[in-house]
Amino acid sequence: MTAPLLDLRGLSVLYPGEHGATLAVDNVSFTLRREKLGIVGESGSGKSTLGRALLRLLPQARITAERMTFDGMDLLSLPERAMRHLRGRRMSMILQDPKFSLNPIRRVGDQVAEACRIHLRCSRAEARERSLAMLEAVQIADPRRVYHLYPHEVSGGMGQRIMIAMMLLPEPDLVIADEPTSALDVTVRLQVLRILDRLVTERGIGLLMISHDLNLVRNFCDRVLIMYAGRVVESLPAADLERARHPYTQALLAAQPRIGGDxxxxxxxxRRADWKEPIGPQP
Amino acid sequence: MKPVDVEDLSIRLGDVPILSGIGFSVAAGECFGLVGESGSGKSTVLRCIAQLMVHWQGRIRIGGTDIRRMPLQERCRSVQMVFQDPYGSLHPRQSVRTALSEPIRIHRLDRPQERLERALTEVGLPLHFLDRFPHQLSGGQRQRVAIARALILEPAVLLLDEPTSALDVSVQAEVLNLLSELRRRRGFTYVMVSHDLAVIDHMCDRLAVMQAGRIVEILDRAALIGNGARHPYARQLIEASLEHERGR
Known part of the structure; x- marks a missing residue:
């Protein structure tokens, strides 16, 4: 078996504050290969903090770990210069809402092309060609027209596909998707997920999918980690989610209304304190 | 308990039709769902019923009375609305007490303290929460306060605009249980907008599927599980939700 893309052991993230520090991520360990790994948990469970900590996007927080490597590089000791080379180029992040993550006063095509020009150092014309090809790959019907639109002129689903195009264009090895579809409608959500799934599989990308939607991770991911109060309390194959053994996971599943339910x-x-104790084989 | 009747409701913004010929009836004590993609006009229907938008055409009746003929105070005491985002719908610098007292003061109701306490108890919050500010509450607690504020005038009809979509599964369960319990106990009529068909199925008796400002089909809740819709868009929407829930 190849070496894991991401190898975390004992990662903790501490937010210092006036009223004492908050331990947002508490001793989390897992490895990620070229697969789709889901992280679920409710808000405040530390899942987004975990994603941001991997990219070192938390200047205020104290990040500690026994091991935190990406493709063999130690993410904790890497100088900021080298980190800048990784961010966007080899590890990128898709955020929840395209309304807030696209620059409102620049044409969307130029924003996609910028990713290409910065990370791949190609000419303007080449960047444009590649961006158009990528917009087509995310199933935008008329990329030449869409290229010249501003963010307010595109729908949420299209905005999210544009974000995906922008993030996947530099051909990263790892993509962290933080609630990539929760701002979208049911029908559009399925479309966007299919596109993401195809690109991730075709290009052999490692994907970390952060979400509070249990159905989504079950359908989309290979493995799932469940986080509660900053800890990973259970880890299991996505197909076995219904058979989860941890009381917190079971509670989350039972809290969901279902079509045709009684x-x-x-x-x-x-919310019991002993739920912080993990169950089952630890990654 | 009052029924809601909407007949031939249309509204335009400039030249753009937002709603065209919307019509449905909700029986007294029924929970009626509105579903459809964003931009299909679901929330606009609620905003017209609540008279937050006034330049619509058509007829809306609550308990048989045309809402345009109801005096403002009577209308507010017949219909109240709960919004999607509990972070945006409570004034950040008003305590729970202030937020809940305002309707009591405006409507010059008697026994204000008793009403405050009753409303808060009804949504399952302890009384010392009266002196808290929104930033001291969790998302689910805020939504409870928003529901308490809607209840305090004892309306017959509650308009619920995505009341749980800003909340986690576990908090959503709390709020949905509260809404079901209140309907059972107090006989409210609900008109509920949601993009989550599982939530609609859990709460509603019937639902209307909307697309581009029109109702394309009105269905019984029982038609969801086997996808008994006839209109192609309604079928597609239900199929997508079933697929999401069932999995691969």
Whole structure:
């Protein structure tokens, strides 16, 4: 087996604050190969912090780990200069809402082309050609027209596809997708996920999918980690999610309404302190 | 308990039609769902019923009375709305007490303290929360305060605009249970907008599927599980939701 793309052991993230520090991520370990790994948990469980910590995008936080390597490089000791070379080029991030992550006053095509020009050092004409090809790859019907639009002129689903095009164009090895479809409608969401799935599989990208949507990670990912209060409490193949053994995972599953359900009151997780104890084989 | 009747509701913004010929009836004590993609006009329907938008054509009746003929105060006491984002719908510098007292003061209701306490108890919050500010509450607690504020005038109809889509699964479960319980106990009529068909299925008896400002089909809740819709768009929407839930 090849070496993992991402290897984390004992990662903790501490936010210092006036009223004492907050331990947002608490001793998390996992490895990621060229696969689709889902991280689920409710807000405040530390899943987004974890994603940002990997890119070292948390200037205020204290990040510690026994090991935190990406493709053999130690992410903790890497100088900021080298880190800048990794970000966007080899590790990139797709954020939740294209309304806030695209620059509102620049044409979307130019923003995609910028990713290409910065990371791949190609000419303007080449960047344009590649951007158009990438917009086509994310199934935008008329890339030449869309290239010249501004973010407010495109729909949410199209905006998110543009973000995906921008992030995948430099051909990264690792993509961190933080709730990439929760701002989208059901039908558009499926479309965007299919595109992402195809590109990730075809290009052999390692994908870390952060989401609070259990159905989504079950359908989309190979493996799932469940986070509670900053810890990974359970890790299991996505197909086995329904058979989760950790009481917190079971509580999350039971709290979901289902089509055709019996409409009895939904079970509300009671949040117990002993839920912080992990269960099953640890990654 | 009051029924809601919407007949031939249309609204335009400039030259753009936003809603065209919307019509549906909700029985007293029923929960009626509105689904469809963003931009299909679901929330606009609620905003017209709440008279947050006034330049619409058509007829909206609550308990048989045309809402345009209702005096403002009577209308506010018949219909109230709960919004999607509990972070945006509470004033950040007003305590829960201030937020809940305002409707009581405007409507000159008697026994204000008793009403405050009752509203808060009804949504399952402890009384000392009266002196908290929104930033001291979690998302689910804020949404409870927003529901308490809607309840305090004892309306017959509650308009729910994506009441749980800003919340986590576990908090969503809390708020949905609360809404079901309140309907059972107090006989409210709900009109509920959601993009999540599982939530609609859990809460509603019937639902309307909207596309581009029109209702393309009105379905019974029972038609969801086997995808009994006839209109192609409604079928597609239900199929996508079933696929999302069932998995590969």
């Amino acid at each position: 409409r009895s009151p939904l079970k509300v997780p009671e």
